Amino acid sequence: MNFCLVGAGFSCAVIGRELAGAGHRVTIIDVRDHVAGNCHTERDTETNVMTHVYGPHIFHTDDQEVWEYVNRFTTFKSYVNRVKTTSMGQVFSLPINLHTINQFFGKTMRPDEARAFIEQQADTSIEDPQTFEEQAMRFVGKELYEAFFKGYTQKQWGCHPSELPASILKRLPVRFNYNDNYFFHRFQGMPEHGYTKLVEGILDHPNITVKLSTRFERSMLDEYDHVFFSGPLDGFFDYELGRLGYRTLDFERFTYQGDYQGCAVMNYGEEEVPYTRITEHKHFSPWEEHDGSVCYREYSRECGEEDIPYYPIRLVKEKALLADYVEKARQTDKVTFVGRLGTYRYLDMDVTIREALDTARGFLKCVEEKKPAPAFFVEA
Template sequence: MVGAGLSGAVIGRRLAEQGHKITVMDGRPHIGGNCHTERDTETGVLVHLYGPHIFHTDDEEVWAYVNRFATFRPYKNRVKTTTRGAVYSLPINLHTINQFFGQTLRPEEARRFIEAKADTTISDPQTFEEQALRFVGRDLYEAFFQGYTIKQWGCSPTELPASILKRLPVRFNYDDNYFFHRFQGMPEEGYTAMIARILDHPNITVHLEATVTRDRAAAFDHVFYSGPIDGWFDFRLGRLGYRTLDFERFSHKGDWQGCAVMNYGDVDVPWTRITEHKHFAPWESHDGSVLYREYSRACGPDDIPYYPIRQVAEKSLLAEYVALARAEENVTFTGRLGTYRYLDMDVTIREALDCAAAYLRAVGDGGAMPAFTVNPL
C-alpha cells in the first residue's frame, strides 16, 4: 500500500483479514494522510493539521465500518460567512435570504422572490457564473459565491464549469446544517487514532518517511497506489494541475469566532476562511483556542496537492496518464490522488472496500486486477 491514508489503510486491513501480508509505506512522518489529527501542545486542542474533515454519509456499511474503529460523536457542520460587513449562515437558507434582503418571507414567498431574481434568459448554464445567476440571481451570487470562488480556484467563475455548482445549496427553510446525509459525526479521538486502529493488525507492517519507486514496487505481488498518478510515472508527460492550501496558525485565549468555520466572501480579504478547531470537538472544553487562516493558490512541485482542477487541459493530460496506468502490471491506482478526483471520506472508504473486494475476487478466480476499479475519466 503506497499511502497510509484512508485508501491504503482500508484496503490493507480488508486484505490482511483475509490472510495477505501487507506492507504500508508513506512518505510523511505520520499516518492518516490529509485526515491527520494531533493534539496541539500549547492548548490541548485536537487539530486537523491539513484542514478540517467532517464525516458525513448515507452509506450504512461505511458508517458501520468507521464506527468499528472509532467512537463517533454527533456533529453538525454549521458554516458562517462574512461578506459585505455582515455575518450570514451557509448554505443559503431562509434566514440568509431574509437577513440579506431585509425581508420576513415565508418559504413559498422566498422561493418566488428568488425565482424572480434569477436570470431566466440562461437556459443551459455552461459556466459556474451562469449556473449561479440562473438559480439565485446576481445579488446572492456576488455576495456569497463570486469572491470566494475567485480566491479558491484562482480564476474567474466564468472559466469554471457549471458542474462545480450543479447542486446549488439553497434551502427555503431555516435548516443550516451544511450537509444533508443521514449519518454525520466526528471521531472522538480524531482520525489518526481511527486509522491507527484500522492498521493495527498482525499482517500489516507500516513504514513512514519511506518513498516508493516503481522499481522497488516490483518486489511486491501487487501495489495499491494512492499517491499522485502522474508521480508514479515521474511526471514524464507533465504535472496535473492542483490547488494547494497555505495555513496561517494563530492562537487565542478564549473563543475567537464562536463557530468552527467562518468563510470570507469578499475578494479583497486574502484568505478563504478561518477555522477554529476546538469547535470541531464540542464535547471537549479548552480555555485556549487554535485557529488557521486558509489561503488557496496554485500547487507547485513541492506543495501538498489538495484540489484537482480537472479543466479541459488537465483532463486531456489525465487521459494520457490513465492510458499509461492501464498498461502497467500488478498496480492499482486508488483514492483522491491516484484517480485525480475530489473525494469525500465516505466515498474514499466505499471505493477502498470495493477495491479490496475486487482484488480478493481476482485472486480467487485467478484473474488480473485492473489498474482502476473506478474510471477516473
Template sequence: MSVKYDFLIVGTGLYGAVFAHQANEAGKTCLIIDKRSHIAGNIYTEKVEDIHVHRYGAHIFHTANQEVWKFVNRFADFNRYTNSPLANYDGEIYNLPFNMNTFNKLWGVTTPDEAKKIIEQQREKSYVENPQNLEEQAISLVGNEIYEKLIRGYTEKQWGRPCTELPAFIIRRLPVRFTYDNNYFDDPYQGIPVGGYTAMVERMIDGIEVKLDTDYLENKTYWDSLADKVVYTGPVDAYFDYCFGVLEYRSLRFETEVLNTDNYQGNAVVNFTDRETPYTRIIEHKHFDFGNQDKTIITREYSVEWKLGDEPYYPINDEKNNAQYERYKTLAEQENSVIFGGRLGEYKYYNMDKIVETALRKAAEVLSSQ
C-alpha cells in the same frame, strides 16, 4: 529487507488504510509506506493544547452509505457534530447552505414563497440561456444578490481567477433550501471521530508494518520487488514520470495559531466571502469536539496556485486535464500488479465516505480473485 509481502501499500491515507486493513484481515501480509512523517494523510489530526487540530483543513465525515458508516464505526466512536458553516461578508453573518435563515437575513422574508419570489425575480433579470462562464451560470441559478455576497468573492479566491474566466460547469447547481435547516449535508450519518482521525487510522492499520519518511518513487524498483501487488495512492502522473505532462491542482496554505481565549468565532467553520479578505475561511478546531478548553486554536486557510513540488489538494478537472488523465489511466490499466486508488491515484476529488467505499470495493474484488 528480504521479506516478501502480498501487498505494498503506498500511502497511509484513508484509501491505503482501508485496503490494508481488509487485506490484513483476510490473512495477507502488508507493508505500508508513506513519504510523510505521520500516518492518516490529509485527515491527520494532532493534539495541541488538548485540542484535536485538523492539520490539512476541516474534515467532517458524512455518508448515506450504511455499510461505510458501520465500517468506520469499528475503529472510532463518532460525536454528533453537524456541519453548519457560516459566511462572513464584510462583517455580515449568513448561514450556509443558502436556506431560510440566509434569506431572512438578506431580505427579511419569513416564508418559502416570499424567498422563492425574490430569487425568481432576480434570476429573470439576469437569466442567460447558455451561460458561458461561472458568473453567468451562478446568477442564472440564484440571482445577483446571493451571487455577489456569498459566491463571487469566495469562488474567485478558491480558484485564483475571476468568475468570468471560470467555466460554467464548475457550478452547474447550487444547494438552495427553503427550510430553516443549517445542516450542510443531507446524509443521515455525520460526525467526527472522538479522539481524532489519526487515532481512527491507527486502529485501522493496527498490527500492520508501517514505514514513514519513505518515498516510494525514489526507489520504486526496490519497493516493487518486496511485494506481489502494489496499492499506489500517490499522484498518477508522478508514477509515470510525467510522460504526458503534469496534471494540475489547486493547493492550500494554512496559518495556525493558539489564542488565549476560550472562544474566537463561535463556530467551527466561517467562510469569508468578500474578495478583500485574503483567506477563504477560518477553522476553530475545538468546536469540532464541543471543547471547553481555556485556549483555542484557529487556522486561516488560503487557496493558492499549485506548482510541482507543492502539496496537491484539488484536481482541476477541466477538459484539458481530464483528457491528459485519460492517457495516464490507459497506462495505469496496463500495470497488472499495481492498483491505483484515491484522490491522487485517480485524479478525482473524493469525499471521505466515497474513499472508504471505493477502497472496500476494490479490496473485495482483488482479494476474492486470490
C-alpha cells in the same frame, strides 16, 4: 500473497485491512512521518486542542455500511457543521437558507414567498448553465451570487467563475427553510479521538506492517505480488508527460485566549480579503472544553512541485493530460491506482472508504478467479 500499499491514508488503510483480513501480508508505506494523510489530527501542544493539521474534515455519509465500518474502529461523537460567512459587514448563515435570504434582503418571507422571490432574482434566460457563474446566476441571481459565491470561488480556484464548469456547483445552492446544517447526510459526526486514531485502528492487524518516512520507488514492484498506489498518478510516472494541475492550501496558524469567532468555520466571500476562511478547531470537538483556541487562516493558490496537492483542477487541459496518464497506467503490470490522488478526483472521506472497500473486494475476486487486476477499479 505479499502486497505493498503506497500511502497511509484512508484508501490504502481500508484496502490493506481487507487484504490482511483475507490472510495476505500487507506492507503500507508513506513518505510522511504519520498515518491518515491529509486527515491527520493531533493535539496542539500549547492549548491541547485537537487540530486538523491539513485543514478540517467532517465525516458525513448516507452509506450505512461505511458508517458502521468507521464506527468499528473508534467512537464517533455527534457533530453538525454550521458554516457562517462574513460579507458586506454582516455575518450570514450558509448554505443559503431562509434566514440568509430574509437577512440579506431585509424581509420576513415565508418559504413559498422566498421561493417566488428568488425565482424573480434568478436569470431565467440561462436555460442550460455551462459555467459556475451561469449556474449561480440561474439559481440565486446576481446579488446573492456576488455576495456569497463570486469572490470566494475566485480565491479558491484562482480564476473567474465564468472559467469553471457548472458541475462544481452541483446542487441548488439554496434552502427555503431555516435548516443551517451544511450537509444533507443521514450520518454525521467526528471521531472522538481524531482521525489519526481512527486510521491507526484500521491498520492494527498482525498481517499489516507500516513503514513511515519511506518513499516509494518503482523498483519495489519486483518485491511484491501487487502494488496499490494512492499517490499522485502523474508522480508514479515521474511526471514524464507533465504535471496534472492542483490547488494547494496555506495555513496561517494563530492562537487566542478564549473563543475567537464563536463557530468552527467562518468564510470570507469578498475578494478583497485574501484568505477564504478561518477555522477554529476547538469547535470541531464541542464535547471538549478549552480556554485557549487554535485558528487557521486558509489561503488557496496554485500547487507547486514541493506543495501538498489538495484539489484537482480537472479543466480541459488537465483532462487531456489525465487521459494520457490513464493509458500509461493501464499498460503497467501489477499496479492498481486508488484514492483522490491516484484517480485525480476530489473525494469525500466516505466515498474514499466506499471505493476502497469495493476495490479490495474486487481485487480478492480477481485473485480467486485467477484474473489480472485492473489498473483502476474506479474510472479516473
